[in-house]
Amino acid sequence: MLAGVLFVAVLGNAAMAVETPAYNEVRRDGDFEVRDYPALVVAEVTVDGGQKEAANKGFRLLAGYIFGANKKRQSIAMTAPVAQQAVGERIAMTAPVAQTQGAVGSWVVRFTMPRAWSLETLPVPDDARVRLRRTRPARVAALRFSGLAKPDDVQRKSSELLAWVASHGLHATGAVTLAQYNPPWTLWFMRRNEVMVEIER
Template sequence: MATKEPPFTVQFSERDFEIRDYPAQAIAEVLVSGDRKEASSKGFRLLAGYIFGANTRKQSIAMTVPATQQAATNEKIAMTAPVIQSGGDGNWVIRFIMPEGATLDSLPQPNDPKVRLRMLAPQRVAVARFSGFAREEAVASNTAALQSFLVAHDLQAIGAPVLAQYNPPWTLWFLRRNEVMIPVAR
């Protein structure tokens, strides 16, 4: 059974790169610390708890992909948020994107105050797709390639790189789908 992805429109595609437009999305997110792998595991457990019923309605919420990870900035995270992961100085934001059509009003509140719900505004992102394990070297080289793609196509980055992972941990390395995403100006 396939896991749903959020809807998007491809505006441009070239080799392993795409420019995509995403509509507004409800997300659940947590701020965790550690190295990328440790933070991903911690954040995933917290967010999985929320979608598997650790919420005010004891309601299961459909799993969607990708789960994202991003280095945290000094910016505070809103109390309610989906899961995506980003990090800096050992702090990472991990996010799960809620099912299409979910709103802050329709989602149950998390039992754990570390899990925050919020809405992401519609956005355009540049994407570099790669397979295998999302090790630091692979993430760094694909981020650098995506940044070169932005320069070559006169695109302006307006946010930090985000690692998006689409597969459960038991997926064989050569079947894994990963992406580095960078928000860009329209």
Template sequence: MKSLHFALMLGLSLLGACAVATEEPSFTVSLSKGDCEVRDYPALVVAEVSVAGDRKEAASKGFRLLAGYIFGGNTTKQKIAMTAPVVQAAASGEKIAMTAPVLQSGGDGNWVVRFIMPRGSTLETLPKPSNPKVQLQAIEPARMAVVRFSGLAQQSAIAANTDRLLGFIRAQQLHAIGSPALAQFDPPWTLWFLRRNEVMIPIARH
């Protein structure tokens, strides 16, 4: 456990110091208004876990489980590159649309936390997780309405930016087809004013 913690901290230190080299999912922008955009994401492969707790507690639990997988907790003991962001969304009975990047949204205390696998990954080529709580999933292409904001992702900031994004969706006559999610791109020791966050909502393709 100590060695895993050390490896995780080292890997995230490198991520924070060399953010430019950290892979993020590709996307195309079809509409941009200030800090709000409409983006199209390609098909992706993710590792995900279902966890319970409040937003921060669930994010921490999920992150540790997924970090175990990418730091060698798999059938081939293979290390898998960390990407940004991490994804957290409220769990529900419906399939959750992929939002890229950590994504979070309010729910009844049950959450899905996701790591996006490196570009080119497939269900066939990725090693199988050793922990049965970690599942690999293929996610279909998705169109997302997104608003960017900086600073700490406190609940008040999440709520305010969700309202901004919903206003953008209404103004552009878009149709939301899923719940809001919070995407966080930076390790926790990043200075608050340098942190990158996004609220994302899946929308229908016209």
């Protein structure tokens, strides 16, 4: 029985293979990494609620856009991860976490657009809440972990990431972002999650 469940989960993940943003690995230390990302084209929305509620709201709006809720009725391939960041949080390198369990506030939820698309070629969203923009190149510190990314997990991993950043003489310049890579039916121990924070070069 368990073997059958594992087979379906692995097959489902393989079938859902999606594009992820390219980056250059600058440094690796166990589950911690420092990465350089190029400028990326993203679609994002700002939504209110707790961490999970906001993620669900944001995902629905962005999924609507890429599945055809746009002026050209054009589909855009799904990418990973889905990124979520608290709005207005500024994290010093020794501060605790950007996201706390049960915290209600505003969150930016973001999809990175496939590399084949540019701001000039992407269709205009039907919903004005969906914004298209180009990010600037960034260096980030990231910590990978598995599981369901519950608020307590995110809090703990964010604290670990910021402590690692500080202990290595690096300087965080913004809020911690939660990145989730897998579809919701993925078994918890097979999920890839990351907390990420931009750092000074």
